[in-house]
Amino acid sequence: MISIVAPTYFDEECIAELLSRITTVMEATGEEYEVVIVDDGSEDRTVALVLEEIRRRPRVRLVELGHNQGKAAALTAGATYAKGDLVLFMDPDLQDPPESIPDLVAKAREGFDLVLTIREAKADGLLNRITSSVFWWFLRRFTGLPLPEGLGTMRIATREFVDRFLQYREANRFIEGLFLHVGLRRAIVKVPHHARYAGRTKFDFKRKLALAIDATVSFSDAPLKAAVHWGVALTAMALLLAVGIITTRVLFVNFQLGWPSLITAILFGFGLNLLFLGILGVYIGKIYGEVKQRPLFAVRQVHNMDLPA
Numbered sequence: 527m528i529s530i531v532a533p534t535y536f537d538e539e540c541i542a543e544l545l546s547r548i549t550t551v552m553e554a555t556g557e558e559y560e561v562v563i564v565d566d567g568s569e570d571r572t573v574a575l576v577l578e579e580i581r582r583r584p585r586v587r588l589v590e591l592g593h594n595q596g597k598a599a600a601l602t603a604g605a606t607y608a609k610g611d612l613v614l615f616m617d618p619d620l621q622d623p624p625e626s627i628p629d630l631v632a633k634a635r636e637g638f639d640l641v642l643t644i645r646e647a648k649a650d651g652l653l654n655r656i657t658s659s660v661f662w663w664f665l666r667r668f669t670g671l672p673l674p675e676g677l678g679t680m681r682i683a684t685r686e687f688v689d690r691f692l693q694y695r696e697a698n699r700f701i702e703g704l705f706l707h708v709g710l711r712r713a714i715v716k717v718p719h720h721a722r723y724a725g726r727t728k729f730d731f732k733r734k735l736a737l738a739i740d741a742t743v744s745f746s747d748a749p750l751k752a753a754v755h756w757g758v759a760l761t762a763m764a765l766l767l768a769v770g771i772i773t774t775r776v777l778f779v780n781f782q783l784g785w786p787s788l789i790t791a792i793l794f795g796f797g798l799n800l801l802f803l804g805i806l807g808v809y810i811g812k813i814y815g816e817v818k819q820r821p822l823f824a825v826r827q828v829h830n831m832d833l834p835a
């Protein structure tokens with residue numbers, strides 16, 4: 527069986543079209559399948575619409591999370607409830623079209639445990655494209671992960687892969703990074719990319735920045751090491767300056783030491799101190815998030831499913 531997992535968050539305009547297109551595609555393949563919609567605390571009509579669809583489409587299931595917990599938590603919930611031998615993840619906004627599902631399934635059956643997608647031509651607006659490329663540059667630079675350019679959100683994984691993924695218990699979850707960490711055999715297929723079917727993106731610049739920081743903090747300690755490098759460099763510079771000033775004053779000229787330069791030095795030092803204190807704070811915040819050992823997601827209710835909530 528193939529499970530199709532889609533996290534939703536304020537996607538009421540997309541639900542009907544999404545399920546109708548998935549049904550058309552999947553019925554044509556003749557495969558056994560289920561659709562697991564995970565609602566990440568939408569406050570529009572998303573849940574009501576999915577429930578309505580379930581009455582007509584018995585293969586659709588719904589996991590209702592208790593409140594907005596973020597896409598990574600929603601995907602993890604979907605992976606937990608999906609029962610298929612292959613689990614396909616996709617966004618409900620139809621940017622990566624359901625018509626590509628058979629390509630991914632075929633690739634997975636060639637013997638790959640994770641099939642990622644690359645978007646052929648990005649159909650996002652200019653601003654979204656710019657923030658996306660800054661985002662991916664930042665991620666590659668700081669996480670050191672081999673994240674392919676133009677990575678899509680549609681992907682398919684085998685049961686074995688999903689089971690291994692579910693063993694990752696960290697609260698701060700950068701899904702793309704975890705997926706690369708799982709290892710196993712990976713392949714990439716190209717898929718066409720479309721504009722959002724309806725509604726607005728939830729990943730604006732602010733959210734992308736937050737995600738990039740989360741990903742960096744969970745995959746790299748480079749910012750912490752940067753503090754050491756800056757500390758060493760500045761201390762060395764200060765020592766050199768001190769030696770320079772003392773020798774000049776003692777051996778050559780008797781000059782007045784100016785306070786503007788002092789203020790500048792102090793401001794710079796304090797600023798840098800505060801910056802790295804802040805970076806420490808970010809890591810400590812993440813550690814705090816981990817030690818609480820909360821469940822990775824909180825389910826309110828499941829629908830059309832024999833698994834408990």
Ligand code: UDP
Nearest residue numbers: 533534535566596597600617618727728729
């Ligand atoms: N999403 C979610 N929880 C959130 C934010 C987003 O489950 O807190 C899901 C939502 O269903 C959305 C998908 O993530 O359809 C992808 O987000 P979006 O299409 O807004 O991002 P973009 O494709 O523009 O990067």
Ligand code: MG
Nearest residue numbers: 617619621722
């Ligand atoms: Mg989208």
